[in-house]
Amino acid sequence: MGERRVFTLSQVAQHNSSKDCWLVIHGRVMEVTKLLEEHPGGEEVIVEVAGKDATKEFDVIGHSKAAQEMMVKYQVGVVQGAIVEFEELEVKKKDVVDKEMSAFVIKQPKSLFFYHSFLPFLLAALYFGYRCLTY
Numbered sequence: 001m002g003e004r005r006v007f008t009l010s011q012v013a014q015h016n017s018s019k020d021c022w023l024v025i026h027g028r029v030m031e032v033t034k035l036l037e038e039h040p041g042g043e044e045v046i047v048e049v050a051g052k053d054a055t056k057e058f059d060v061i062g063h064s065k066a067a068q069e070m071m072v073k074y075q076v077g078v079v080q081g082a083i084v085e086f087e088e089l090e091v092k093k094k095d096v097v098d099k100e101m102s103a104f105v106i107k108q109p110k111s112l113f114f115y116h117s118f119l120p121f122l123l124a125a126l127y128f129g130y131r132c133l134t135y
């Protein structure tokens with residue numbers, strides 16, 4: 001879990017080199033100097049956005065869930081005024097939705113399938129047959 005210190009964008013902008021590299025992604029301030037060596041996408045791409053808000057660049061790549069979880073390790077705070085959804089909340093929300101979804105699927109009785117999908121089709125077919133026969 002990252003810390004909750006608050007930084008302004010101009011404070012972040014002072015850490016803009018490969019020796020001291022910070023960036024902002026989705027309102028989180030990250031100290032990524034150590035990431036530079038191990039970043040699978042290479043050092044240069046990150047140094048290019050050092051000291052800046054790199055949310056767009058980060059999202060464009062379509063970073064995996066693992067990469068997003070890795071971000072937390074580098075977080076030193078948040079940007080002033082940013083609304084940041086913290087990981088635990090996201091996970092909890094998702095869990096609830098998943099549980100509701102599976103409960104819904106399991107509870108759905110098989111007989112409903114007949115009424116919801118087959119019956120309307122049968123009625124339409126009967127009506128169509130009736131119309132064909134009566135013309």
Ligand code: HEM
Nearest residue numbers: 030040041045046049054057058061063064067070071074
């Ligand atoms: C704390 C911030 C970041 C973390 C933890 C991180 C982590 C990762 C990881 C784990 C991968 C491997 C692929 C994946 O799992 O998605 C990756 C790939 C990559 N990342 Fe990052 N990344 C960060 C920031 C950035 C930023 C700011 C940029 C661009 C300015 C960037 C550009 C790339 C590129 C170009 C790849 C290679 C994609 C590919 O080969 O398909 N990353 N990153």
